[in-house]
Amino acid sequence: MLTLAIETSCDETSCAVIRDGREVLSNIISSQIEIHKRFGGVVPEIASRKHIEIINNIVQEAIDKAEVEFEDIDLIGVTKGPGLVGALLIGLSTAKALAYALDKPIVGVNHMEGHICANYIEHKDLKPPFTCLIVSGGHSYLIYVKGYTDYELIGRTRDDAAGEAFDKVARTLGLAYPGGPLIDKLAREGNKDAIDFPRVMLEKDSYDFSFSGLKTAVLNYINNMEQKGEKIVVEDVAASFQQALLDVLVDKSFKLAREKGSNKLVIAGGVAANSGLREMMESRGKKESVDIFYPSRTLCTDNAAMIGSAAYFNYQAGNESDLHLNVNPNLSLN
Ligand code: KG4
Numbered sequence: 001m002l003t004l005a006i007e008t009s010c011d012e013t014s015c016a017v018i019r020d021g022r023e024v025l026s027n028i029i030s031s032q033i034e035i036h037k038r039f040g041g042v043v044p045e046i047a048s049r050k051h052i053e054i055i056n057n058i059v060q061e062a063i064d065k066a067e068v069e070f071e072d073i074d075l076i077g078v079t080k081g082p083g084l085v086g087a088l089l090i091g092l093s094t095a096k097a098l099a100y101a102l103d104k105p106i107v108g109v110n111h112m113e114g115h116i117c118a119n120y121i122e123h124k125d126l127k128p129p130f131t132c133l134i135v136s137g138g139h140s141y142l143i144y145v146k147g148y149t150d151y152e153l154i155g156r157t158r159d160d161a162a163g164e165a166f167d168k169v170a171r172t173l174g175l176a177y178p179g180g181p182l183i184d185k186l187a188r189e190g191n192k193d194a195i196d197f198p199r200v201m202l203e204k205d206s207y208d209f210s211f212s213g214l215k216t217a218v219l220n221y222i223n224n225m226e227q228k229g230e231k232i233v234v235e236d237v238a239a240s241f242q243q244a245l246l247d248v249l250v251d252k253s254f255k256l257a258r259e260k261g262s263n264k265l266v267i268a269g270g271v272a273a274n275s276g277l278r279e280m281m282e283s284r285g286k287k288e289s290v291d292i293f294y295p296s297r298t299l300c301t302d303n304a305a306m307i308g309s310a311a312y313f314n315y316q317a318g319n320e321s322d323l324h325l326n327v328n329p330n331l332s333l334n
């Protein structure tokens with residue numbers, strides 16, 4: 001079964017063709033990062049305009065690269081939320097037009113579900129159930145994946161998402177947008193024990209996250225150092241901040257895996273590209289006999305192939321949409 005999928009929830013315009021939910025024939029990703037960089041973050045109105053300028057070319061490119069014809073496509077998948085409303089609408093309108101013109105079924109996909117499915121593309125034998133940590137720019141979730149479209153949402157962020165904390169701290173350090181990959185790189189050169197930033201675990205049995213206190217602690221540290229006229233070692237701040245955040249993510253993920261008796265732990269979303277997170281998960285996984293899964297870097301950050309995979313599994317489960325499908329910028333996982 002061939003799925004053509006479209007992703008335009010934020011600042012990547014992407015279209016993919018995938019076979020049977022797991023095999024990527026093409027995955028074209030056009031990033032707007034260079035345009036948004038100068039504003040220090042994504043400007044929603046500019047994002048929508050850029051999507052509309054190039055979406056038709058990206059769709060054509062995905063078809064050409066996959067070496068298929070539009071008539072070969074069996075299913076259209078599209079991100080319906082969460083994300084920027086104007087940006088989502090460009091992808092949705094394009095997907096609806098294709099579904100109508102080709103007379104093919106359409107499935108609206110939750111973007112966060114797409115992030116999980118990136119792992120099915122990367123790991124051909126991976127099957128639910130498993131414990132999953134999804135950490136992106138806008139959301140952080142701890143979930144138990146019971147089936148391909150069946151999720152138990154157990155923890156979520158109460159304030160800033162993990163990626164958001166990376167981006168905000170990076171901005172304070174004078175780094176470019178998006179800050180996550182830059183902090184990742186600097187952290188490798190710094191001392192993670194140099195500054196003792198807080199690890200906010202919340203109530204004893206809570207699987208929720210809160211990163212705004214950590215973010216504020218980093219800002220206060222920088223302000224204090226500047227007031228005292230002392231030199232800030234950016235690498236040490238990056239390493240100490242990253243370690244504080246990762247300690248919380250890793251601890252809670254393993255605690256949930258233990259509670260569920262699950263020996264598979266899957267990470268997903270843009271922050272799953274973080275080298276420190278991958279290393280920590282793997283070394284703790286070895287000690288606790290838990291297998292760790294994460295997608296390659298291109299599949300961690302936003303792309304349409306993961307949306308195609310989620311559309312396929314939802315179609316198999318009977319979750320077909322129709323042409324009344326609308327976007328939902330605040331869509332939750334369940
Ligand atoms: O999943 P994603 O591409 O978009 C959303 O759905 O939000 O995630 C983007 C987020 C950004 O906050 C970015 O800074 C972060 O993922 N990110 C990273 C790394 N690569 C991307 N954070 C830490 N380390 C990285 N290597």
Ligand code: ZN
Nearest residue numbers: 136270301302
């Ligand atoms: Zn995303």
